Amino acid sequence: MRARPLWQGRTLALLGIVLVAFSLRSAVASLSPVIDHVAADFPVSPVVVGMIGSAPPVCFAVFGLLTPLLERRFGLERVAVAAIALMSIGLLLRGAAFDSWSLLAATALVFAGVGSANVLLPPLVKKYFPDRLGLMMTLYSTIMAVSTFLPPLVAVPVADSLGWRVSLGMWGAIALLALAPWVTMLVTGKTDAASDGPRAPARPAEAPEGREAFTPAEVATGPITTNPANPRVFGRLWRLPLAWALALVFAASSSMAYSSFAWMPTMLVDIGGVTGSTAGLLLSVFGAVGLPCSLVVPVLVVRFQAARALFFVAVGGGLAGLAGLLLLPAAGLALWVIVFGLTAILFPLSLVLLSIRSRTPESAVALSGFMQSIGYGIAALFPLALGVLHEMTHGWQLPLIVLAGLLVVAAPAGWIAGGSRTIEDEWERRHGRW
Missing domain, CATH: 1.20.1250.20 (MFS general substrate transporter like domains)
Incomplete structure (x- = not known):
C-alpha cells in the first residue's frame, strides 16, 4: 500500500x-x-x-x-x-x-x-x-x-x-x-x-511460522481487532501450559504496574522519609522507565529472539529494586525505583509474545482474551491485598515481600513463554491436529 x-x-x-x-x-x-x-x-x-x-x-x-x-x-x-x-x-x-x-x-x-x-x-x-x-x-x-x-x-x-x-x-x-x-x-x-484513502490489505489467513500474519506494528502492540474470540480455540487454551505461562507473565506485568500506581508514593513517603512532591517525582521516574522499554523490547524479541533474557532482566531488576526498598531504602531511593522500573519490560514483552506465539489472527484474538481475563483478574487482587496487608501490619515489609514472591512464582512461566513454540504447535504435540 x-x-x-x-x-x-x-x-x-x-x-x-x-x-x-x-x-x-x-x-x-x-x-x-x-x-x-x-x-x-x-x-x-x-x-x-x-x-x-x-x-x-x-x-x-x-x-x-x-x-x-x-x-x-x-x-x-x-x-x-x-x-x-x-x-x-x-x-x-x-x-x-x-x-x-x-x-x-x-x-x-x-x-x-x-x-x-x-x-x-x-x-x-x-x-x-x-x-x-x-x-x-x-x-x-x-x-x-x-x-x-x-x-x-x-x-x-x-x-x-x-x-x-x-x-x-x-x-x-x-x-x-x-x-x-x-x-x-x-x-x-x-x-x-x-x-x-486506500483500505488496508487483507491479512493472510494463516502463517505457518507464526509471524507473517501480523504487521510489524501489530507485533509491537498486539493484534488489532475487536472481534470476539472463537469459543473452540478459547476453550483449548485452558489445556495448554504455554497459554497459562503467557497469562502469568501478563499478570505479573499488570500487578507490578497497578500496585505501583496505587501505592508507590505513599510507600516512598513512609519508608524513605521523602516529601509527597518527591514521591510523585519518583513515581514519574518509575513510569518513564517504560518509554524506552516499549520501543526497544519488540525489536529485541523479533530480531534476536531475546524473550527469555528480557524476562529475567525484568524479574532480576524487580527483585533487586524491591530488596533495596525493603533493606536499604535510605541508601538510594531513586536508584531502587529505577531498578524496580525494569519490570516495565514485561508489558511490551507480553504483547510481542501474544503476537508471535499464535499462527493466525483468530488464534491471537483467543489468546489475547485468555491472557487478559486471567492476567487482569490476578492483577486486580494485588493493590487491594497490599492495602489490607499494610493496614494489618502498619508497615511495608510484607507487601514488598508479596510482590517479590509474585515475580519469583512467574519465573518458570517466563521461561516457558520465552520458547519458540506457538500455541498451535503445543496443541498438536499434545493432542494432535489443531
Whole structure:
C-alpha cells in the first residue's frame, strides 16, 4: 500500500487518537501522588486506596469483553464517544468527591471509560491509518508512555498551589478535549475512512511460522481487532501450559504496574522519609522507565529472539529494586525505583509474545482474551491485598515481600513463554491436529 500524508483527510482522527491515548494513562497515574492531600479533607483508608488501585484491571477485564459487543451494535466512533465521555465525567467527578466512597465511585466510572477506550484505540488506528500503522502505533504508544510519567510530575505541585480538586479535575478537562474531534466527525458524517484513502490489505489467513500474519506494528502492540474470540480455540487454551505461562507473565506485568500506581508514593513517603512532591517525582521516574522499554523490547524479541533474557532482566531488576526498598531504602531511593522500573519490560514483552506465539489472527484474538481475563483478574487482587496487608501490619515489609514472591512464582512461566513454540504447535504435540 502506498502511504499518503499523515494529515490528509484525517486530521480529526489523528487529533482524537492522540488525545485519547494521553488520557488513558493520565487517568491511572494522577490520583496516588495526591492521596495525602485528599486524606487531609476526609479519611481514605488503605482498603479504599487498594480498591481504587484494583479498579483499572477489573474494568479492563470486564469492559474488554463488553466493548466489542457494543461496537458491533452501535459502531466504532459512537462507542468511542461514549467511552471518552464516561472517562471525562468520572475524572471531573473525582475532583468533586466528598468522601472515600464517592471517590471510589468516580474512579470506577473513569475506568469503565478507560477500559472501553483501551480496546477501541487499535481498531480506530487501523480504520483511519491503514497505510501508517507502524507510525501511528508507535505514536500512540509513545503518547501513552509520556502520559504515564507526566501526571505524577505535576500533580503534587498543582495540589499544593491550587488544591487537590484542581489537580484531579484538570485531567477531566483534558479528556473532554478528546471528545471534540470524534463528535465533530459524527456530526459531519466523516467517519467513513474508506472514502479518504486506500483500505488496508487483507491479512493472510494463516502463517505457518507464526509471524507473517501480523504487521510489524501489530507485533509491537498486539493484534488489532475487536472481534470476539472463537469459543473452540478459547476453550483449548485452558489445556495448554504455554497459554497459562503467557497469562502469568501478563499478570505479573499488570500487578507490578497497578500496585505501583496505587501505592508507590505513599510507600516512598513512609519508608524513605521523602516529601509527597518527591514521591510523585519518583513515581514519574518509575513510569518513564517504560518509554524506552516499549520501543526497544519488540525489536529485541523479533530480531534476536531475546524473550527469555528480557524476562529475567525484568524479574532480576524487580527483585533487586524491591530488596533495596525493603533493606536499604535510605541508601538510594531513586536508584531502587529505577531498578524496580525494569519490570516495565514485561508489558511490551507480553504483547510481542501474544503476537508471535499464535499462527493466525483468530488464534491471537483467543489468546489475547485468555491472557487478559486471567492476567487482569490476578492483577486486580494485588493493590487491594497490599492495602489490607499494610493496614494489618502498619508497615511495608510484607507487601514488598508479596510482590517479590509474585515475580519469583512467574519465573518458570517466563521461561516457558520465552520458547519458540506457538500455541498451535503445543496443541498438536499434545493432542494432535489443531
